[in-house]
Amino acid sequence: MQDWNPALYLRFANERTRPAAELLARVPLVGQPARSLHVVDLGCGPGNSTELLVERFAGAQVLGIDNSEAMLEAARRLLPQARFTSGDIATWAPEAGRCAPDLIYANASIQWVGGHEQLIPRLLSLLAPGGVLAIQMPDNHQEPSHRLMREVAQLPQFVSHMGDAGKVRADILPIGAYYDLLAAPQRDAASVDVWHTIYQHPMDSAAAIVQWLRGTGLKPFVEGLPAELQAEFLAAYERRVDAAYPARADGKRLLAFPRLFLVAQRKP
């Protein structure tokens, strides 16, 4: 493994990009000239993770895949040197005639896609020999932040609007199950490394925690509601967050945020 590059690392000390950098730091692609590599950022969003890939693998052919046109446009503006195309994580494969990827990198994306038992082996099978599959996903379904969303969704005034809001995100498997999917002998993996990091983000207030989650986990809950109920939902949720995340010695709230990391390399 390459050692960490502190200067690069600290440039992305920001809460959401830190896991992306920590995932990349564990990708054991060394020795190859970077310009010969084919790298895929699966679920690239606005390109902030893709930027890490472009910096680490100078001159590589980097392809970003996302199903949001808004995200793809932002990514293209950020990184004109990379290619960005629309696609679905669940079914993506290299276009006919294109090289098999040396790295499939999926940062905070496959939790929106179901069927990990099929998806993970499929992604591994798409790699070139010696290629690496690197995945990070939030594993916070059992944290107070997420339990309390589901609790509020069950209140009588909201429950009839909720539909499948609690099920938009796929179930995360136990970490040993991911290891099994990657390390089973028929997968031909040379190495498999799985771990959790539980970050503790100091947040200014309960409202700041709610704000953070509005961009991701809360989205399907709030979007299911008529406009006039959204504020009520958020207020009920914020009261519970306030109680579940007490103020620390400096007045901040520590938001525990477990993330699951998977890195597997195919045999050369």
Place this chain on the structure above:
Amino acid sequence: MQDWNPALYLRFANERTRPAAELLARVPLVGQPARSLHVVDLGCGPGNSTELLVERFAGAQVLGIDNSEAMLEAARRLLPQARFTSGDIATWAPEAGRCAPDLIYANASIQWVGGHEQLIPRLLSLLAPGGVLAIQMPDNHQEPSHRLMREVAQLPQFVSHMGDAGKVRADILPIGAYYDLLAAPQRDAASVDVWHTIYQHPMDSAAAIVQWLRGTGLKPFVEGLPAELQAEFLAAYERRVDAAYPARADGKRLLAFPRLFLVAQRKP
């Protein structure tokens, strides 16, 4: 307790050095010329963590502190460019006339020292302005690996020999308590970052897990026993480990190993 065995400890160097490197990667000392820095490795062991410090901070004055002469000798052989002196983590302070350290780095050492409520603020107070305290410690007291040691120690044939074996290692506080110790306004910290990483080490067998733990957590249990009971203790422990860590798809056992990380920087 008997002195440490550097060879046994280093048999798992890769697994043990990864957390040391990940801790160092989060130390936000950038911009200063490294040669002007004073760096202390508190509980340096055989010098494998010190080596990371020497590499990252070229030309810095690096001092390793340990209370094991065997470890200090191994460290001196490994790194003639650093200074190694005998000392106790609980009471260590820079010698009179020496500079306050810019970095106090304690990798897998303070779990052997009690009184973290006093120790942590004391270490922070020893730093130069802008200095960094960086700590990593195993937090596996509630893992099956460690629960089962205590369970076996309670068996009738062992219990009378055990004394305080279960208490050699200090209690680890909840992570929020460490945050409070570091972030309380009177500490004058500019930033505090705390997190857990739960590594999953693929081990060849239950026996390999026992072997790994003989170098650290099992030491006080086994050493308390007369020679003729040690093998019996280890066999009883290994049977329980075998049941608690089932074989994965590739036949390996995944040893979950939670580690707690603390990084705080003083105001400049």
